[in-house]
Amino acid sequence: MEALALDILTTAAILFVVSTGLMIILGVMKLINFAHGAFLTTGGYIAYLVGAAGLNPWLAVPAAAVLGFLAGLVIERTIIRPLYHRPLDAILATWGLGIVIGQVFALTFGRGVQFAPSPILGTIDVFGNEYSGYRLAMLAVAIVLAVALSALLSFTRFGLNARAVIANEPLARGLGIDSANVRSITFGLGAGLACAAGALITPLLSVDPNMGLPWLVNSFMLVMISGVSFPSLLVASLLLGGSQVLVSTYISPILGGMTIVVLAALILRLKPKGFSRA
């Protein structure tokens, strides 16, 4: 029973960590970043490179965050900004970008599976259960991330501006907030978070040019039903991630793989605003 609870908590934590980058972009920019999967992959390859260079595996996370942030700024400037008034086209452009990034990795590193070292090996004893140390670490990471992002939005100048843009962009512009600047920092932040998340999940996975893709749809669904709030993303990750674990454990892991998508679609059908104004 404790093992099940740990499974649910850590699964939710991983889903949360993977989805934050997508959420912050959707919240501020009102666009779905289909290159999110490719950003996760980028993080994975950075973790692989850090490992291959013999550095401390933990270094991969800040490295991925910084590189992702810079790449995000460039991408926002070149691809996203011209499409600001065409949100559906932005979906397609980011999707195309995802294809390009994936192919670049395939050309550089080959299609094969690479391997990044794990910073925490082995298991930890929790209430008499041997449990994967790294998964437990992800739980801590998710909590720290949730607190840090809430603090960023609540206590910083950027956070204030971002919240103003989320609430009412024309008004925010009228108040002298440089919304273009907010948008590009947001995209950088989202890309940085996605790359860092990619580096974080890699020790549980393998690195290949498509590794981010399977996470894409589940993250979309979580973000769609949680609106623009980190607490509700936490709730959504717990509820849907928990359902996924329960369905996988008691019914079938194959159905478990579809649980988040199907549940989220139904929730949104019945309650179009999702959990955000529950």
Added chain:
Amino acid sequence: MKIRTLLLGIGLSVGASAYAAEPIKIGIPVGLSGAASVVAPSAVQASELAVEEINSQGGVLGRQLRLEIADDGSGAQGAQRAYDSLVFQRKVDVIVTSQNTAARNAGLPIVNRGRVPLIYTSFYEGRSCSPWMYINAWVPEQQVAPVVDHFMTEYEAKKFFLIGSDYAFGRGMLQYTREYVESKGGSVVGEAYLPMDGSDWTAIISQLRSANPDALITSTAGGAPNVTLTRQLRAAGISIPYGYYALDEGTAKSMGDNAEGIYIVASYLSSLETDANKAFLEAIEKKFGSSAETPNELSVPQYEAIYAYAAAVEKAGSTDSAAVIQALGEVTVEGPRGSVIMNKQRHASLNMYLGRVAADGSVQLVKSFPKVDPGEQCPQFANK
């Protein structure tokens, strides 16, 4: 591009001697792009080596062999395009391929329409039968017994847990394993599948833990699932005897100590101490130098299949499809895997090897099983 220039080189160097006769074309549909592109280069290299060796000995019936390579994109639609191109555009005399099952199935109707012999060189879930096809790789009947028997005798395992990717090979292998385990008096305490692109094995590992089995046997899709499952098992501290059907030597090596202790069963291991294998490894090394790919369970049968085709054409006295099909079941090839003859309902009895991955990722031979029979695969071809 490299392949192209190499082919061109071969074409030029043999051009003078084979001036009179048209070359015999061997079509190789292969996943140059997509999931299978990881193993594609090794299969292409093995084919090139076989063709070069045969040509340097004067070719077949005085004709040179020539490779025609087509990308199948590692999928069914790409495969149809590749087969169309090989059969109808480049008019090959034979197709030799180690594609996945979906791609092979997609190609079969085109082979039927074009009446071209096909030699399939990849291990698969068994019972694929076509009048135009021969298979020189292993099927579940040859793969399952060595590892299950070993676990039962050495570890006294009674309770088995099975994990697979949800696709034809994964399910086919584990279904046969279940039958085999039960026929030997063991029991299967759990059988769980994840979608092919699934990477979160959490729930399955928890099931495994609570089922408390004596041994674990897995059959996942090649590449990523191999690695993710093994890592997550290791992270969860699972250390029961662990047999893996789809793990190749290369992946085992890249996983390092994560893979330590995993049992694999193969008809070919690069560490085989036979003369034929040593000669083969040397030839690959010599021909490709630093870019040589480690030969594996897919590339070696590919190499042998080209020899089998050459022998069949010699025997039939022509490249006529019907005659070659007849002859393919009668010729023996002495290759790196030993002597192989595809006379068991279009399949072949094979020497199988049980190996164990060591701490450095290399595979140590534990036990060998000579001439394991493929069992009832295509009874309709029993007399041929």
Added chain:
Amino acid sequence: MSYTHRAALIGCLSGLAIIAVAPLFLDVYLTNILIRTLFVAAVVMTVDILWGYTGVLTFGQSAFFGIGAYACGLIFTHYGFGPGWALAALAVALGTAAIVAAAVGWLAFFHGSSPLYSSIITLALPIVLTQIIYSGGSFTGSSSGLSGFPTYYWDLKVWFWIAGGFLVLTTTAGWLLVRSDFGRVLIAIRENEERSAYLGIPVSRIKTMLMVFAGMVASVAGFGYAAFSNVVAPEMAGFQLGTELLIWTALGGRATLLGPVFAAIGIDTISSWLSGAMPFVWKLLTGVAFVLVIVLLPRGLAPLIGALWRKLRPKRVQKIHAIRLSPAPAGRMLHASFGDAPPLCLSQVSRRYGSLQVLRDVNLDAHGTELLGIIGPNGAGKTTLMRCISDGNERTGGAVRVNNVEIARGSPQDIVGLGVGRSFQNTNLFDTLTVGECLQLARYRIDGAKLFDRRETVSLPHPALDILKTTGLDKMLAEETRNLSHGMKRGLELAMVLATEPSVLLLDEPTAGLTRPERMAIGAVLTRLTQEFGLCIMLIEHDLDFVRAICNRVVVLHQGAILMEGTVEEVVASDLVKAAYTGLQKEAVA
């Protein structure tokens, strides 16, 4: 025969002629490749109708292709083969595709769903479907698919004719559809979905029906593909193919129909030559081209070729579809004020956003022949009140009755059906449509739209005709609305709302930005509407002089509640109202 029909006939016949002779000149390899490509091109055509014309970005059209393919593969493999079985399989393909499409429509296109959400549902569809196929074991063949089932081994020529004929005929039908009156409705939905809904156009139902038909066409294409190639595999239903369909549509030029079809044929054929030589680079190049086209050439490559074509050819006078006006038979409008109950009746209507209460317990009746002014300072909840009347999902409490019918949770188009017409604060019309087309659009709910043809007339009720005449718009029916002056846009919008034959008219600042003479003209029209046609008009206005000139009664909203109601004089004289407007606290005055 109209110009459009003639062009369609010529195009269709020449297409069929090319298809008829082409296999005589093609080698076996190219014929094989093209047969499959022609089937896929028909699916690309449906993607263009859904995405290019209607604005539904779908990643899931491959799922329907897969459904058709699997209907063929499963039935021929497991049940039987023969002409009867083939027909049965085709029926199963069509039926399943229709049911799945309807289910997807129900999930994705409810009123208030966002385009992002719809797209994600269409993305989830192929993913879920492939998963089901994978877990189907030996029944679906799982990852290996099914192959070698019995099928018709006709000559390649015959298959080419089938595939080509199917493509030409479906594309002709599609071409006529997008050029018909119904095609204008699709474009209107793409340009401004909300506005379309408030004209009484059943947006959700139209999108769902379109999805059903597009799904059925894709399903037949998949069926043909599977029957020809003798193989079905999960990737045929997969999301990878779904995105490729989008890429081809984007490259060929969305909303050009023929562009995507030719792009699909061209790119697929070229890629079968090039991808063999350089598989990775080819995919990389497609990706880069795709991003560039989306960012720089949103209309794809077809318009470039079209422009070149026009440059090379002598200019031809563009043929504009002429629309004539005619009076509509007297409708319900005249009977609006009949019956006992008032046409509009609000009780305890409230609206809250989270903790913010925007409207509280508004009780209000509006009568036939009455011109009711709603005034109040900014943020008083005036526009929210109108929203609560015209969309049943807006209010969080209370009830609204229109012509004695409870609006319940009705969507805007349902409420238009009850007799409510609503104009908007900003003149958001359909930029690429002409005045005449906009008017036809407004009549969709009553007169419908022809599926494959265009009407030459639009019949309008008298008041709408009056407005067109007063503003001079009746002489400008062929003008695109983006070229109209602000005043004319206001006039057109009012005419469009009246064309829906409402008995209750909700007008949100109908005179904003107009000159004084224009205001007076509109004022006269509104007065006539109430007096001669018995309409009930509710009007949000800031201009108190205008209100004084035309309104019978005024309601003052303040902080979401009714502060007072009465005649204009009473209200203007009230200290309470003055206080509200000058921003003093109500308590301070009271």
